[in-house]
Amino acid sequence: MAKYAVLKSFYASEKWINFRLFMINERMKRDKKIICEHCSKEIERPKDITIHHIEELTPENVHDVMISLNPKNVMLVHHECHNKIHNRFGHKPARNVYIVFGAPMAGKKTYVKENMSRGDIVVDMDNLYSAVSFLPYYDKPDNLFNNVINIHNALIDNIKTRYGKWNNAWVIGGYTDKYKREKLADDLGAEIIFCDVSRDECIRRLELDQERMYRKDEWLKYINKWFDEYVA
Ligand SMILES: [Zn+2]
Structure with a gap:
């Protein structure tokens, strides 16, 4: 699996995200x-737009921009169509586990949405908060923390023991502590994917964010806390 880490980090990179928007x-x-x-x-929902490489990306050719970032080598397709294109060539759904980590506003959720398929399981604290509070995902009352973390840990346990019939599993989080991050990856048999975005960029994205507009101070605190604690 490790050789695919280079592909995962390519899809999380700034240059890919910019190329995608450009396309x-x-x-x-x-x-x-x-x-x-x-x-x-028509691809109606923006998050459904998937970029397909005609000459498939491999760890060997990913740094060749004539393949990875070449408009002539890509097609814009539905997420479902992308799955069909690959299934046609005999790709079977795998049962992989990914830990997607990085600062608040680093694009973890976007990354997962672009790379997951229907039938995958996603563990994300913000969304679990929403599930039990009826509040939008960016509003997380402290008093619910114990209940939310309990659900979170139960799902982590399900993934650890491969309980249930999900295809791939995606665990989203800050995971600033290198030791804890690697321990979790070890426990889950997971691959770690880092959404590597600078503090300035995260703050810039927060400034532009409409949804978090009224909770900017709170989210600025989350961003700064992440960068103060992060150990590579
Ligand atoms: Zn289509």
Whole structure:
């Protein structure tokens, strides 16, 4: 599995994220529609847009920009269509576990949404908070912490013991502590994926974020706390 880590970190990189945005803008029709280059139907939801490499990315060719970042080598397709393209060539759904970590606003959720498939399980504190509070994911009352962490730990245990029938598992978190992070990866048999984004960039994204607009001070605190605690 380790050789695929290089691909995972490529998809989390700034240059890929920028390339992806560039491609979406470039292939957008005048009426703002994006058409799937596999089934020719509109891709209605932005998060459904998946970039397919025609010459498949491998750990060997990922740093060759003529393959990894070449507009001629990519197709914009539906997430489902992307799965179909790959299933056609005999890729079976695997049962892998990933720990996706990084600062608040580093793009962990976006990364998981782009790389997961239907039937995968995702463990994310923010969303678990939402599930039991009916509040938006960015509003996390302290008094619910014990209950939320309990659900979180139960799911982590399910993943550890491979309980249930999920395909892949994605564990999202800050995980600033290197020892704890690696211990968890060991316990879960997981691969670690780092969303490596600078403090300035996280703060810039917070400034632009509409949803967190009224909780900026709180989120700025989360960002600074993460960078103060993070050990590479
Ligand atoms: Zn399609």
